[in-house]
Amino acid sequence: MSDARTEILARVRAARPGSAAPVPRDYRRDVPGIDVVEVLVDRLVDYKAGVHRAAAASLADVLGGLLATSSTVVVPPGLPASWLTGPVLRDSVPVLRDSVAEPISVATLDAPGVTVVTGAAVAIAATGTLILDAGPDQGRRVLSLVPDHHVCVVWTDQILGGVPAALGRLPDPTRPLTLISGPSATSDIELNRVEGVHGPRRLDVVIVER
């Protein structure tokens, strides 16, 4: 008896249809005529995420306000230090920076009141989606997963209208990718949407002009 691989491939070869028709690609590459920032805000609010607008100069203040009640703030290795220079943070909330050499433990991330701050690679307006690709200001997948509160900073020039345009903008699809559309949610009980099952219970998105 041949091995499973050989046998399955032989069966697929014998059974497969002749060549298929070409794929029609007349769907839209992007969503024309929309204000991508407004649509993203609308979708995020619909998902019950917190949405905040900031100018580049006021980003640290907006973040400071959002993080004031956190027990600990966790940030990925490459998050710009300038984001965290707000008055509240400087005074009261400890900031832990994750690194390859000294990764933050899951137990630390799981402690009550921990907030993680990340950037994003791309955002999709039409679906209200943030895409994280483990870039320096986003870090390991676990960072945006275990803490109860995720604050994500998105620059306006990272926001694209539709799914095709946004996926096309990603530099490398083999990096660990996480697409986030609102906080964790379930609809398993009589199809009632309930937020905060296993991922962060709270998602705040800060949209910064650029």
Add this chain to the structure above:
Amino acid sequence: MNGTGNIVALKPFPDAARLELSDAQLRANLRRATHTIRDKRLRVVGEVDDWEELRRAGAAIKDDVLARLPELLEQFEAAATRAGAVVHWARDAAEACEIVTRLVLQTAAREVVKVKSMATQEIGLNEALEAVGIEATETDLAELIVQLAGDTPSHILVPAIHYNRSQIRDIFLSKMPGVLAGLTDDPPALAEAARKHLRAKFLSATVGVSGANFAIAETGTLVVVESEGNGRMCLTLPETLISVVGIEKILPSFSELEVFLQLLPRSSTGERMNPYTSMWTGVTPGDGPRTTHIVLIDNGRTAVLEDEVGRQALRCIRCSACLNVCPVYERVGGHAYGSVYPGPIGAILSPQMTGGGANKTLPYASSLCGACFDACPVRIDIPEVLVHLRQKGPKPAAERAAFRALSWIMRDRRRYAAALRAARRGSAPLRGFGRLRRLPWPASAWTDSRDVPLPPKQTFREWWTKR
């Protein structure tokens, strides 16, 4: 080679359906749930101007994949291996379970956490793991409810669709360790109880088991689409990750996701996008599992591929839109189909994958109303395949004779009018009943699970000529 495992129905559909139809609570739960979800779906699909173009592209991409499947599978295997994954192949359910069980036993773990996955349901993985003393915990809320209840899933997407909130509370109270007696049936309270119960398991698990919604040939990437974050937990925290993937899940390149990430969430939960999608390619040092295995399963898929008409069933992306619009599913629920694939898609997939037995009755579990084709995001012509499979299947002699007679009557207008008159005269004494519950044998076979409406007092034509 035919598929095995939890896709083999143990009894014919009519017998199973009769049992389910007697449960009024089940019908009420199903009706509420399917109507809610289909309304949501219609709303968000209506938002997308190019929905039909996306459907056509989705169908064509999947057909193209089926035409190039051998090359794409080899390409996927090579890319995934280069990225650090270990690829295995399994001919049927037993072989797939054997591989996964061996991989788990090679670790020190005696517990695994699972992402909701149709492929592992299909091969009966939980039972196989249990047989060698490994505890598999379902971490999707609905799968957990079903697992705690000792039940089987009844819907592809919402496995616990047949339970309402008070039934779920009762299951948690009696089966979930550490649940407080004061637990209410408020959905947030129930979700919170599940969160607490599962968090400890996530943080201590060393082996995760998943399926995959898509497998990208070009890059060796796997994609899991979910809502709760339990998937991300299982795909990120354990040291070892084992993914069971049907060979038809392949997409040629990453860019094809631009079509399917639009079609799938709107068709399944009626959302613009599901809360979480995770993609991983082999192993990334320092981020996620240190060892990843991929088990590619056939389990009857190549048998489906052989059938010229029926192979379109392999386009299925398991969104379950066809279940939610099906009048038959709405009344009997998922268990009546006897396979982990219920509803219209199950009625064409299960019999083709397993090649016979009680599954042969499934193509008759349909009114052929066509709603499933309209809802299908990859344009599977389910009614066409149902009719095709009926032609290949058994045809009772009495039914054949009855339809031959009907055809003779309906071929001639006068014969038809006369037959209608006779039917009305014959049924006139019964009119007080409104409808009939039971006809005498042999028509009783029909009325076992159906009522018979009586003919009206006059036809439209008669009413019209009198005006």
